[in-house]
Amino acid sequence: MDSLPLPFFILLITLFLQTSPSAPDSACKSTCGSLQIKYPFGTSTGCGSPRFQPYVTCSSDKLLLTTHTGSYPITSISYKDSTLTITPPFMSTCSSMQQSPNLGLDWASPFQLGPSVFLLLSCTPPTSSLTINGSPVCDPSSSHLCASFYTCPSVIGLGLPLFPPTNTCCVYSPANFNGKGDLDLRALKCMGYTSIASFQDSPTNPSEWQYGVTLKYMNGAFDEYYMNNNCKTCEDSGGICGYSSPTNSFVCVCNIGFNTTSSCFNNFNPFQDYHEDDQATILSSISSPTCSWKIWLGVLSSLIFCLAA
Numbered sequence: 677m678d679s680l681p682l683p684f685f686i687l688l689i690t691l692f693l694q695t696s697p698s699a700p701d702s703a704c705k706s707t708c709g710s711l712q713i714k715y716p717f718g719t720s721t722g723c724g725s726p727r728f729q730p731y732v733t734c735s736s737d738k739l740l741l742t743t744h745t746g747s748y749p750i751t752s753i754s755y756k757d758s759t760l761t762i763t764p765p766f767m768s769t770c771s772s773m774q775q776s777p778n779l780g781l782d783w784a785s786p787f788q789l790g791p792s793v794f795l796l797l798s799c800t801p802p803t804s805s806l807t808i809n810g811s812p813v814c815d816p817s818s819s820h821l822c823a824s825f826y827t828c829p830s831v832i833g834l835g836l837p838l839f840p841p842t843n844t845c846c847v848y849s850p851a852n853f854n855g856k857g858d859l860d861l862r863a864l865k866c867m868g869y870t871s872i873a874s875f876q877d878s879p880t881n882p883s884e885w886q887y888g889v890t891l892k893y894m895n896g897a898f899d900e901y902y903m904n905n906n907c908k909t910c911e912d913s914g915g916i917c918g919y920s921s922p923t924n925s926f927v928c929v930c931n932i933g934f935n936t937t938s939s940c941f942n943n944f945n946p947f948q949d950y951h952e953d954d955q956a957t958i959l960s961s962i963s964s965p966t967c968s969w970k971i972w973l974g975v976l977s978s979l980i981f982c983l984a985a
């Protein structure tokens with residue numbers, strides 16, 4: 677180590693990082709954090725479906741669903757069932773209960789409530805007399821879920837005693853958001869809610885349940901038949917489905933920095949059938965000017981270390 681000082685290693689590492697082949701940053705990414713991202717979701721503008729892009733974004737490796745009531749982390753996506761699960765930060769769970777603001781979905785968005793089970797919590801008793809427009813909102817046949825959930829010690833977070841009376845809780849079924857798309861807790865005279873995405877084979881043990889609001893989504897941004905075929909061809913060739921402004925026409929974003937309307941395999945040599953403009957884009961992304969400043973930064977930092985040593 678003495679003969680090869682630290683600055684020398686820094687210089688070597690800098691040069692190595694610079695010369696190792698790194699894929700050019702694709703405009704669209706196939707993951708966000710640990711979630712696999714495929715059509716109709718996208719990691720930025722121009723990726724996925726244009727109908728989803730205003731609502732779903734990838735920010736600091738977190739996929740977020742944004743509605744008029746807030747931004748909610750998306751914790752899982754099932755492409756097979758066309759569902760996703762969000763975990764609203766102020767939703768109650770067995771480990772933490774709290775007063776919740778209304779949860780809303782945007783009327784024009786492609787999302788609807790899915791199959792998760794909503795419990796309304798800390799409501800004005802008795803919940804059996806809760807109505808919306810004259811019809812009861814609670815399903816009395818599932819009240820055992822309230823009894824189970826109310827065994828969680830964190831109920832005190834809702835201003836309730838331990839093992840509170842279950843007539844302050846109910847299973848909201850069928851869950852139905854109001855005309856503005858909101859779960860309007862104030863109108864229901866409840867302080868909080870929880871949503872159970874899965875009982876994980878432990879229907880009586882709320883500490884094992886998986887909490888989250890499951891939503892269904894509808895594709896339907898482009899013609900389904902056209903989209904299903906083109907997007908599948910694109911994804912099968914390693915590309916990511918996206919769209920281009922202003923017409924929102926379909927593009928297949930290929931990972932070596934070019935776009936096509938069909939399969940990434942068809943354009944194996946990106947220089948072959950492209951216009952001058954496209955070639956310019958591709959060339960400039962290969963001989964990126966950021967190369968040189970990174971090397972100089974490395975040399976400079978090594979020099980500073982040498983002087984300090």
Ligand SMILES: *[C@@H]1O[C@H](CO)[C@@H](O)[C@H](O)[C@H]1NC(C)=O
Binds near residue numbers: 704722919933958
């Ligand atoms: C390819 O498409 C993506 C997404 O629409 C866009 O952001 C990117 O600029 C396009 N790249 C080229 C080289 O046209």
